[in-house]
Amino acid sequence: MSHLLLLRLLFLTGTICQARLINSEVVKDVSVYLCSHISTYSHANMNFFSYPVQFCVTLRSDKGIREEIKDLQSTTSLQSRVSISWRQLATANSCRLTFKGYQTEYRISPDLGGYETCQTSISRHLFKLSQGMNLGIEHQKRIEFNSTNQDCPILNVPTVYPEYVSCKFTSNEWYQIEWKSTIRYETFRNGEYGTYWANDTQNFIVKMSEEMRRNGSEHVWLKRLLKLESRLEGCDATKLLIRFADDWTYSANSVSLSYRIFEGSTKIHSDHIGTFNVEGWKELNIPLKRIPGDHEICAQVLHRFIHVLGLKFSASESSSLPPLRLFQNRRCT
Incomplete structure (x- = not known):
């Protein structure tokens, strides 16, 4: 089934006339950059790849702490989740991370250690995954991630070692990065509770080019x-x-x-x-x-x-009619 790359979906349930609708969290910019030169964390158990070229990715959204406070003021409960998955186009294997929403900035690093508050938990998790790999693929069991730090924004990481291996970006390869945002919130108005959902899906096709940094929106x-x-x-x-x-x-x-x-x-x-x-x-x-x-x-x-x-796309302007113009806010539907 085909889907539009630039298509964003908004699904809402409940009685929408009884509450202010909350907009979904949307990616404004994706940045791909070399991070081999960046100093690693000092935590002894972190497993950093030893390859000379390493890539990091940062996704920046339109929602942060300020927007979360504003949205909380009109709800009785609110839960936001962001799922980011990526895969090399030539393979079917993918890597997926799940974050708490309203982070503004979502960082992906080669060893999943983009957040210092998550170091210890991810280090222990990767050690367990490597132990499972030693038992052989047929004996592997999925190991759920358990963060010991409430300030760690990462909620889920790969649960088996082969999935973790696919998280690494390879130089000069094309990748599809998929963003999924889900906000579930409840309101109480006129003596009734209402449940609502605001979802967003975006896709980016990027190449791990050995330039210091490349960034841009979906359209770019x-x-x-x-x-x-x-x-x-x-x-x-x-x-x-x-x-x-x-x-x-x-x-x-x-x-x-x-x-x-x-x-x-x-x-x-x-x-x-x-x-x-x-x-x-x-x-x-x-x-x-x-x-x-x-x-x-x-x-x-x-x-x-x-x-x-x-x-x-747009054509060059001329006195001939009709001119072709670019409308970045319109979609191919």
């Missing part, structure tokens, strides 16, 4: 993978160039194109142009309609490793 990371360029051909057509990043090594990419026209925020026309196989790059001529409004072409990339990516 997507533009590093897929590039769309256009040139108007008179008033009736535009020439479109679809091009993947030079270091994107996966083949059999299918790109689905749709053409829409907006008048303000209202969609007044929509056509599915077609689905095309793109090996590296492809050039197309797209006919345009002489209808006043904002004209937009949306590309969705269907890949066996990636569900669906969504992207819009």
Whole structure:
């Protein structure tokens, strides 16, 4: 089943008219950076990888302590969880961490030791996982993580050693990072309790490039993978160039194109142009309609490793009608 990369989902249950709705926690920026040079913690039991190149990832959200206090003021109970998972696109193995919500900053390091308050608990947990590995895969049992420090924001880590091994980022490989935020809260109004949920899902396709730091939003990371360029051909057509990043090594990419026209925020026309196989790059001529409004072409990339990516693009402005414009706040739906 395909899902839009830029799609965010909001699910609510309960009687929404009786309480202020709480918005889900959303990622604003993902930063990938080299952290081999960063001094390690002094805790003797931490197991740091000895490889020369190590990568760390930081996800920054729109909610912190201030937002949590504000949300608590309108609820009788509130529980927030953030699940972050990642996997190399060429493999099915993934690593997953679960955090307490409202952290603003969520850090991932090679040995899961991105938080000093979690060092001791994670160190002991990894030791237990390694002991289980010595017994052989067929005898391994899942070991649940138990933090001994209430200030540790990490709630769950891999429960078997092979999952922990997949947590390490490999240089020059593409990864899919998935963010899932869940906020469950209750309210009491007019003598009745109401239960509500606010959920958010986001995906980022990133490459572990040996640059000191790369960061950006969903849209910025997507533009590093897929590039769309256009040139108007008179008033009736535009020439479109679809091009993947030079270091994107996966083949059999299918790109689905749709053409829409907006008048303000209202969609007044929509056509599915077609689905095309793109090996590296492809050039197309797209006919345009002489209808006043904002004209937009949306590309969705269907890949066996990636569900669906969504992207819009703009053409160079000219006096010819109609111009194509970029709308980053619109999705390919």
